[in-house]
Amino acid sequence: MKKIKPFMVERNFLILMTGVFINGLGSGIYSVAGMLLVFNLSGSVLYSGFAFFAITSAGALSFLIAPLANYARYKNGLVYSNLIKAIILFTIPLVHYTIGLNVWYVIILLFITALFTQYTYPIESTILPIIVGKDNVVEANSYLQTIREAMDIAFIAGAGIIITFIGTIPAISITAVCLVLVTISYAFFNFQQPDISREKSHSIGSAVNFYFIDLRAGFNYIRNSLVPKMIFSIVFINIAMVIMTTNLPAFSLIKGNGIEATYGFYLASISLGIMIGTIISPKLRQINFGKLIIITFIGTGIMWIGASTLPLIASMILFCIGAISIGVLNILVFSSIQKQVETAYIGRVITVITSAAALGMPLGSLLGGVLGETLSPEIPVMICGISMIIFSVFWLCSSVLRKLPGIDRVNLFKNSEMA
Structure with a gap:
């Protein structure tokens, strides 16, 4: 036991x-x-x-x-x-x-x-x-x-x-x-909360100054690393995902003949896929990260294109399988950051990455709304699947990204100069 x-x-x-x-x-x-x-x-x-x-x-x-x-x-x-x-x-x-x-x-x-x-x-x-x-x-x-x-x-x-x-x-x-x-x-x-190691500020001006010092620290830490080069890829994925998820309520009602519970089932199928990716990701750590991302996201694109056209049950199954790559990407990248970033900077670095990755999502939301209103909710879902394939082709065409080794061997700060 x-x-x-x-x-x-x-x-x-x-x-x-x-x-x-x-x-x-x-x-x-x-x-x-x-x-x-x-x-x-x-x-x-x-x-x-x-x-x-x-x-x-x-x-x-x-x-x-x-x-x-x-x-x-x-x-x-x-x-x-x-x-x-x-x-x-x-x-x-x-x-x-x-x-x-x-x-x-x-x-x-x-x-x-x-x-x-x-x-x-x-x-x-x-x-x-x-x-x-x-x-x-x-x-x-x-x-x-x-x-x-x-x-x-x-x-x-x-x-x-x-x-x-x-x-x-x-x-x-x-x-x-x-x-x-x-x-x-x-x-x-x-x-017991530890004391924050900074001088006690006696004015609003000094408090604001400390705040922006903390803010800049996260940006400066990753400035010369491999992280900014990967953020563009994450932004692209997020835009495509939001275009799809914006239309998911209407898409679900169409697939489920107006039953509102169908929307929850679609969200659950995506969550299940991400959880499966989370569970299997430790077994994929030694596979070349570049090739892993290229292959899995091509699969995701094919699955979600199929999900946009097939009946309800088959559509939800393909949604689930396609989301596995998202779970793998999240865990492997996050684990790499946890291992290589100094403890004092982990929170700030992750916040900077997630904020930068989220910058394209508001645009994707508006674009998804316009596409769903102008065309039909199935089309943005199909566009998301096509975007995943385009993402894979971009990595395939980049020698730096294509040749990335297993995530444990990727050196995020190879070119950085840490103080």
Whole structure:
């Protein structure tokens, strides 16, 4: 029998796990209900594009928001930000049952709650080493990530069924209640937060100066590395993915003959594919990274082109298989960064990368909305599949990217000059 690791029964880790579990339930329902609510209020794929634009714009701003986590107690940041998100979401049913909802009101709230998520996510990542200790951080992080993705599959699929029976407004109320429960759970944290090594600022001006010093540090650290060369590829993938996901609510309703639960099933199939990619990625570490990406993303393109044309069941299966490459890419790149970047810079470097990668997503949201409104939702899904093949051809034509060795042997900072 496998022995339970001590950190798994540590009080603060159990609290974090409880919060992650409840958050998974709430966010699974919210991710389905929010987009369906926008689509139902507007009846237009174009407004779905506006909603995705709002959400992805918040992601693109994460490099500005994440450093703010260092200027408050971590526990207070988690507690109050989740409480504010709950209050914001409670206004949706309140407004709906009183003066009536406007689609733009919902889109603005989606943007604001996404901003708070960009603030809380780096805090959860930062407190993990404090809670479990540096020796256990990789194992604890892997354990949490697998649980998160497994819950995503169950909760997103379940969300589609729940919304079919109770509707989008009550479903969003469930998410708000979940956030209240997360707030209460995190209020019981008792870990010791280390002091931030910087001079105490006595003015707004000096605080702003420290903030921008932190911000520049992340950019300077990767400036001369291989990372910026790979960001373009990630931006291209994200644009293609958002063009597809913007149209997924309408696409799902077409494939499912108007059954709203189908949208949750499609999101769950993508999550399942990403989880499979996450699980198998350690076994692929020794394969040349360049060739691995070229082959897997050509497969993804073919699968998603097929998913756009085939009936419901076959379409969801191909969606799942095609998403495996996304999970592989995410884990291998993230693992490489964890191994090679100094501990003090990991949070900032990952934030810079994710923010840069998100820069193209607002454009993809608007483009996806226009394409879905002008043509039909199946066409943007097919375009996403074609884009994955184009991405593979780009890597194939680049000798630097094509010849990248196994991810453990890729030297991200070969040309960098670290102080």
